[in-house]
Amino acid sequence: MSCAGAPPDRRQRIEQKAAQKVAAESEQLLAALRQREDCRPEFEAFLRCLSTTSAASAADAARRSGRPLLKLLCVQAPLELIHAAGFHPFRVFSGSLAASALAAGNLPALTCPLLRAVLGELRLNAAPAAGWVLPATCDWVTRFPEMLRLCEVDDSSAIWWLELPRLKNRADGRERWLTEIWRLKEFLERLAGRGIGRNALLDSIAAYARAAAARQKLRQARIEGRLAPLWFMLVMSAFFLDEVSAWTASVERLLAVLTPQRTQARENGSGRVFLAGSPIVFPNFKLPLLLEEAGLSVVADDLCSSERIFPGTTVVEDESLFGLVSALAGSYHQGCLCPVFADNERRVNNIFNQRDEAGFQGVVFNVLKGCHPYDLESYSLEAPLKAQGLKFIRLETDYTQEDRQNLLTRLEAYRGIR
Amino acid sequence: MKLQIGIDLGSTAIKTVIARDGEILWRGRTNTAPGQEAHATRLIESGLGELRLTADAVGGVAVTGYGKKLFAGARVRVDEISANAAGLFRLSGGAARTIVNIGGQDLKALRLDENGRVTDFRMNDKCAAGTGRFFELAARLLDIPLDQFAAVSRQARLELELNSTCVVFAESEMVSLLARGTPREEILKALHRSVARRAAGLLGRDVSGPVWLDGGPARNAGLVEALEDELMTEIKVLEEPQHTVAYGALLALQAAGDG
Ligand code: SF4
Numbered sequence: 001m002s003c004a005g006a007p008p009d010r011r012q013r014i015e016q017k018a019a020q021k022v023a024a025e026s027e028q029l030l031a032a033l034r035q036r037e038d039c040r041p042e043f044e045a046f047l048r049c050l051s052t053t054s055a056a057s058a059a060d061a062a063r064r065s066g067r068p069l070l071k072l073l074c075v076q077a078p079l080e081l082i083h084a085a086g087f088h089p090f091r092v093f094s095g096s097l098a099a100s101a102l103a104a105g106n107l108p109a110l111t112c113p114l115l116r117a118v119l120g121e122l123r124l125n126a127a128p129a130a131g132w133v134l135p136a137t138c139d140w141v142t143r144f145p146e147m148l149r150l151c152e153v154d155d156s157s158a159i160w161w162l163e164l165p166r167l168k169n170r171a172d173g174r175e176r177w178l179t180e181i182w183r184l185k186e187f188l189e190r191l192a193g194r195g196i197g198r199n200a201l202l203d204s205i206a207a208y209a210r211a212a213a214a215r216q217k218l219r220q221a222r223i224e225g226r227l228a229p230l231w232f233m234l235v236m237s238a239f240f241l242d243e244v245s246a247w248t249a250s251v252e253r254l255l256a257v258l259t260p261q262r263t264q265a266r267e268n269g270s271g272r273v274f275l276a277g278s279p280i281v282f283p284n285f286k287l288p289l290l291l292e293e294a295g296l297s298v299v300a301d302d303l304c305s306s307e308r309i310f311p312g313t314t315v316v317e318d319e320s321l322f323g324l325v326s327a328l329a330g331s332y333h334q335g336c337l338c339p340v341f342a343d344n345e346r347r348v349n350n351i352f353n354q355r356d357e358a359g360f361q362g363v364v365f366n367v368l369k370g371c372h373p374y375d376l377e378s379y380s381l382e383a384p385l386k387a388q389g390l391k392f393i394r395l396e397t398d399y400t401q402e403d404r405q406n407l408l409t410r411l412e413a414y415r416g417i418r
Numbered sequence: 419m420k421l422q423i424g425i426d427l428g429s430t431a432i433k434t435v436i437a438r439d440g441e442i443l444w445r446g447r448t449n450t451a452p453g454q455e456a457h458a459t460r461l462i463e464s465g466l467g468e469l470r471l472t473a474d475a476v477g478g479v480a481v482t483g484y485g486k487k488l489f490a491g492a493r494v495r496v497d498e499i500s501a502n503a504a505g506l507f508r509l510s511g512g513a514a515r516t517i518v519n520i521g522g523q524d525l526k527a528l529r530l531d532e533n534g535r536v537t538d539f540r541m542n543d544k545c546a547a548g549t550g551r552f553f554e555l556a557a558r559l560l561d562i563p564l565d566q567f568a569a570v571s572r573q574a575r576l577e578l579e580l581n582s583t584c585v586v587f588a589e590s591e592m593v594s595l596l597a598r599g600t601p602r603e604e605i606l607k608a609l610h611r612s613v614a615r616r617a618a619g620l621l622g623r624d625v626s627g628p629v630w631l632d633g634g635p636a637r638n639a640g641l642v643e644a645l646e647d648e649l650m651t652e653i654k655v656l657e658e659p660q661h662t663v664a665y666g667a668l669l670a671l672q673a674a675g676d677g
Pocket of ligand 1 (some may be wrong): 370
């Protein structure tokens with residue numbers, strides 16, 4: 001019987017147990033990270049943000065930012081617009097196995113583990129929010145409200161859909177998307193009870209541009225071996241858990257202490273890899289830890305939970321309100337590297353483009369079992385990447401730990417391939 | 419010339435090879451059990467004893483396999499895919515280009531270049547279908563010793579299909595076939611075909627030249643025939659196919675200048 005259908009006392013007991021397990025998963029990883037030799041005091045700001053379950057983290061994020069939350073899935077809703085409306089944009093995601101197990105009984109077996117974990121966490125604590133913004137990306141996300149109901153999540157926040165044109169290269173798709181963004185603006189204004197002015201939007205765009213600049217420096221630090229890939233991922237994981245300017249300030253403080261000398265990693269050619277594919281979400285750092293154990297260094301990635309957790313800087317040429325909204329719409333649609341789009345050659349080109357800068361010899365492609373967009377793409381990318389001399393490995397996994405040894409064996413052998 | 423020792427700490431068995439200058443002097447095997455390091459050490463001691471040699475004669479120990487981190491005295495640790503490639507390439511006289519390895523818990527397909535380096539490999543995920551565990555289960559269920567598998571399956575008159583490749587489902591499928599009175603040899607033959615299909619699927623269809631099969635189950639001629647039928651190419655098996663990985667680990671000592 002699924003937990004949702006259990007009698008109230010049993011259900012309460014199951015949920016209490018699950019909540020303990022969810023918290024324990026984060027605590028274990030955080031304790032392990034704090035014990036690492038390369039842990040610095042400057043990481044504390046990020047570790048603290050991640051120190052609670054994601055639902056509780058949401059409440060903390062609202063408190064830290066001093067703004068009501070606006071919950072999001074995926075990366076296509078312009079954060080600047082939400083921020084300018086006075087909300088804290090909060091991407092809801094979870095890497096908790098216990099949370100995923102809690103929701104499993106109410107959902108098909110091959111549901112995206114990430115969404116299953118999100119639903120489990122929301123069952124435990126839906127965290128009050130002004131609303132949801134859901135871009136219609138993959139099939140699972142598109143059915144998310146239905147899954148909220150199936151999992152009996154107690155969340156009455158208003159849901160606003162963004163209908164995402166899957167063809168980016170067509171003018172009518174771009175126009176439809178621009179209309180969607182204007183409608184989102186109206187929705188946010190209704191929720192906030194006030195208009196989004198040009199100045200507020202300019203300020204928000206500037207705040208996210210500063211965050212993007214800080215991320216760029218972090219990327220560089222990772223490429224140069226000054227910042228371990230695992231820490232990079234952790235810093236990015238904390239992005240939505242703090243006010244954007246506070247996160248940027250914490251990153252700046254960290255950057256100031258990352259010594260400029262290069263470590264061995266830069267010279268270690270065959271061990272330098274690009275990590276692509278499905279998101280890897282805290283506290284499920286199984287793969288990043290195994291990559292480290294296998295002697296592989298992720299010097300660049302395109303995960304929407306890491307380097308791509310928020311888009312690049314929006315270039316503004318026309319500072320009118322229309323110009324700002326258009327620029328945001330363009331950068332969040334045209335710039336998006338999610339594989340749900342039909343015409344997305346940019347994904348493979350992005351890997352080639354980063355190759356010279358980051359100096360990697362191979363691509364590790366992570367497929368979350370049940371994540372169809374990335375699963376399919378892992379097959380499409382293999383041939384073009386290999387044709388360009390990049391070694392490639394596809395790893396299909398989920399949130400469980402039982403395939404650790406199997407994955408490690410493959411990663412170690414992959415490292416040896418020249 | 420000092421001795422080189424290679425140990426493969428696998429999920430179901432510990433295999434050890436003792437060699438001098440790459441020439442195999444002794445091979446040993448014991449089941450995996452808690453305290454792997456002590457078991458491996460005892461295996462080495464018994465090998466040295468049979469060779470009438472002492473520990474002083476040992477130049478270095480190389481370890482591979484799932485338990486490779488559990489053996490403290492290792493001079494070199496090698497991943498089992500690289501060890502498999504190195505061992506089989508050398509033992510095949512440099513002929514092997516395609517390898518299928520069936521271990522206790524995993525199934526691997528490797529492709530090598532003309533220098534014996536791994537150019538590509540595939541490995542099953544956490545599902546144990548088509549691995550040694552599958553055969554152990556069948557041996558228990560059908561009550562046929564593993565070394566009789568080939569002889570028994572050759573007696574099958576009908577070609578049955580085993581629909582499940584999942585160990586758990588295959589078990590219940592075998593149970594229901596037995597309950598319906600299906601002859602054991604037919605079930606066994608179907609099992610060989612099912613594993614062969616899975617190995618072939620891992621390898622892909624573009625196989626040219628012979629395929630080298632190693633790992634414990636490679637001694638099962640019934641499986642070899644099934645794989646041959648499936649891939650329609652020659653399947654080659656070395657004399658002691660379960661020791662190629664341990665031997666490959668030992669070769670890493672030479673590469674590291676320790677042997
Ligand atoms: S794209 Fe993949 S990881 Fe993301 S929500 Fe959809 S199925 Fe899940």
